[in-house]
Amino acid sequence: MVACTACSKSRQACRMSSLSARCGNCYRSGIATCVPVHIPVPDFSSINREIEKLSEAEEAAESRLDAEEQAATDALVRTQAARAELQRLRKQKRLLKRKEQDIFDKGWDDAEALEQLEQLELFNQEMASATVPVHPMSQFGR
Ligand SMILES: [Zn+2]
Numbered sequence: 001m002v003a004c005t006a007c008s009k010s011r012q013a014c015r016m017s018s019l020s021a022r023c024g025n026c027y028r029s030g031i032a033t034c035v036p037v038h039i040p041v042p043d044f045s046s047i048n049r050e051i052e053k054l055s056e057a058e059e060a061a062e063s064r065l066d067a068e069e070q071a072a073t074d075a076l077v078r079t080q081a082a083r084a085e086l087q088r089l090r091k092q093k094r095l096l097k098r099k100e101q102d103i104f105d106k107g108w109d110d111a112e113a114l115e116q117l118e119q120l121e122l123f124n125q126e127m128a129s130a131t132v133p134v135h136p137m138s139q140f141g142r
């Protein structure tokens with residue numbers, strides 16, 4: 001409760017009113033200046049410091065989120081690339097099997113088919129050597 005300076009000093013119960021210029025005590029005591037005691041403005045600096053800290057933490061969290069999102073995007077791109085590679089290999093294998101079947105269906109007597117089969121074997125070898133690296137010179141020694 002707001003008390004006037006005089007009442008606050010003499011520790012009296014003050015009844016200030018907007019209707020009268022002075023409180024009852026000041027009126028009776030003949031005190032001319034009845035003004036409410038100065039109420040210090042609450043110190044917001046500590047709260048402001050907390051807000052400042054939270055703002056910094058917020059920015060840090062935001063940049064972490066950005067980094068995680070970027071990493072997730074990168075991972076998605078790599079996942080898509082791996083899937084495309086798998087699909088490409090499966091298609092290549094499927095085509096090769098079909099080609100093999102075509103040659104087989106044509107019959108062994110067809111010279112052209114035999115030639116194609118040889119090419120196919122060569123192609124398969126190339127594929128195998130591409131997957132498992134070998135050193136061609138090592139078998140001849142040095
Ligand atoms: Zn008073």
Ligand SMILES: [Zn+2]
Binds near residue numbers: 007014022035
């Ligand atoms: Zn007063």
